[in-house]
Amino acid sequence: MIIAIDGPAASGKGTLARRIAGHFGYQCLDTGLLYRAVAHDMLSRNISLEDTQAAEWAARSLDPARLDDPSLRLPGVGNAASVVARMPGVRAALLDLQRNFAAQEPGAVLDGRDIGTVVCPEADAKLFITAAVEVRARRRYDELIGRGEPVTYEGVLDEIRRRDQRDAGRAEAPMAVAADAMLLDTTNLAIEAAFDAAVGLIKRKIGQ
Numbered sequence: 051m052i053i054a055i056d057g058p059a060a061s062g063k064g065t066l067a068r069r070i071a072g073h074f075g076y077q078c079l080d081t082g083l084l085y086r087a088v089a090h091d092m093l094s095r096n097i098s099l100e101d102t103q104a105a106e107w108a109a110r111s112l113d114p115a116r117l118d119d120p121s122l123r124l125p126g127v128g129n130a131a132s133v134v135a136r137m138p139g140v141r142a143a144l145l146d147l148q149r150n151f152a153a154q155e156p157g158a159v160l161d162g163r164d165i166g167t168v169v170c171p172e173a174d175a176k177l178f179i180t181a182a183v184e185v186r187a188r189r190r191y192d193e194l195i196g197r198g199e200p201v202t203y204e205g206v207l208d209e210i211r212r213r214d215q216r217d218a219g220r221a222e223a224p225m226a227v228a229a230d231a232m233l234l235d236t237t238n239l240a241i242e243a244a245f246d247a248a249v250g251l252i253k254r255k256i257g258q
């Protein structure tokens with residue numbers, strides 16, 4: 051069983067994916083962390099983000115055991131991730147890891163931008179999570195302030211807008227709604243209501 055969850059920055063897909071995985075007893079992979087890890091590796095070694103060869107090398111030598119590093123979640127790393135995520139070689143290097151994860155029994159939930167379209171086009175259920183950009187920015191701002199990060203609401207909003215544009219506009223595996231994806235707009239939904247709605251959609255789709 052494969053559940054694909056895509057959507058723009060800070061749409062709540064990560065939280066939903068974890069909760070959905072817990073509900074069904076599946077493993078969960080936040081694929082954004084893979085791109086964040088590649089970018090973080092480049093930043094920490096002072097390598098230009100435009101260095102395609104170095105980015106591909108970082109992607110090929112990525113250690114999945116280190117994806118729980120909290121510094122991967124910093125806003126600057128998200129922005130840098132969307133720069134290296136445009137590179138076909140980086141995306142190709144991360145594909146097997148994602149597909150192997152998806153193949154595990156009894157099931158897997160993956161969240162990202164291209165899970166339903168490129169990584170797992172055969173997924174049993176696909177959700178595309180959206181919310182108004184101002185609401186997404188507010189949620190991400192609250193999350194970062196809660197962690198003591200010195201951010202402003204306007205800064206977070208601007209970063210999310212630029213990242214969405216880059217992710218949707220790139221040539222390779224752009225963020226897109228798969229033809230058979232179910233849309234869930236969480237603008238007016240708190241996490242509990244969004245979770246209930248998501249589980250309802252998935253169950254209907256997989257016939258449970």
Ligand code: CDP
Nearest residue numbers: 059060081082083085131132135162163164
């Ligand atoms: O958590 P948030 O929504 O802010 O972002 P993320 O899911 O951690 O993804 C960070 C960046 O990685 C995105 O802006 C994309 O550029 C890239 N990404 C991607 O290209 N493909 C994916 N499947 C997941 C993330």
